[in-house]
Amino acid sequence: DGGITQSPKYLFRKEGQNVTLSCEQNLNHDAMYWYRQDPGQGLRLIYYSQIVNDFQKGDIAEGYSVSREKKESFPLTVTSAQKNPTAFYLCASSKTSSSDEQFFGPGTRLTVL
Amino acid sequence: DAKTTQPNSMESNEEEPVHLPCNHSTISGTDYIHWYRQLPSQGPEYVIHGLTSNVNNRMASLAIAEDRKSSTLILHRATLRDAAVYYCTTYAGGTSYGKLTFGQGTILTVHP
Numbered sequence: 001d002g003g004i005t006q007s008p009k010y011l012f013r014k015e016g017q018n019v020t021l022s023c024e025q026n027l028n029h030d031a032m033y034w035y036r037q038d039p040g041q042g043l044r045l046i047y048y049s050q051i052v053n054d055f056q057k058g059d060i061a062e063g064y065s066v067s068r069e070k071k072e073s074f075p076l077t078v079t080s081a082q083k084n085p086t087a088f089y090l091c092a093s094s095k096t097s098s099s100d101e102q103f104f105g106p107g108t109r110l111t112v113l
Numbered sequence: 114d115a116k117t118t119q120p121n122s123m124e125s126n127e128e129e130p131v132h133l134p135c136n137h138s139t140i141s142g143t144d145y146i147h148w149y150r151q152l153p154s155q156g157p158e159y160v161i162h163g164l165t166s167n168v169n170n171r172m173a174s175l176a177i178a179e180d181r182k183s184s185t186l187i188l189h190r191a192t193l194r195d196a197a198v199y200y201c202t203t204y205a206g207g208t209s210y211g212k213l214t215f216g217q218g219t220i221l222t223v224h225p
Contacts, residue, residue: 035215041217042200042215042216042217043157043200043213043215044215045212045213045214048212058212088154090156090157101147101159101162102147102149102159102213104149104156104157104158105156106155106156107154107155107156109154
């Protein structure tokens with residue numbers, strides 16, 4: 001089945017540690033995205049990538065980093081510089097970056113202790 | 114990026130139509146209007162999108178105002194499985210293409 005996988009579903013880290021969230025898609029989509037969602041809030045864009053080896057900052061990129069070395073993979077690193085990293089993180093992809101619908105993964109809930 | 118405004122919550126009875134409104138008064142001419150819905154602790158699911166004309170698909174209909182400053186998502190016959198948070202978003206065209214701008218969403222409750 002085609003889709004987006006995110007792992008792990010739940011992640012716990014100590015304060016001050018960097019952590020990398022995985023996102024893989026087998027939909028052959030060019031564009032990939034990372035969003036953050038806080039309780040009771042909408043999604044906010046962290047980073048997005050329209051093609052391999054290229055990515056742009058979204059609205060809340062500070063404290064995060066990404067890479068796009070392969071078309072199917074777009075990992076997100078939450079660094080110790082992110083002040084409030086506890087949140088629900090969602091990865092998405094789309095065919096192109098025009099009007100196409102975005103397909104979302106199941107999300108990773110990160111808790112920093 | 115165009116901001117969207119939706120009611121915090123709405124209620125409906127099963128089998129009845131539901132009209133979910135959205136205001137996006139600052140939308141630009143190249144921005145698409147997308148709707149997604151989300152169940153608790155899951156990723157959002159695409160519902161429908163449009164630019165200027167009204168749109169229909171198997172899930173819903175989208176009615177877009179002539180001035181494009183508002184739109185309405187129409188669920189023709191609500192079911193219990195339609196209970197979710199519905200997000201009206203704008204999808205930036207032009208040089209910012211690919212960016213979805215999410216608002217707070219509308220929590221839809223469907224009563225049996």
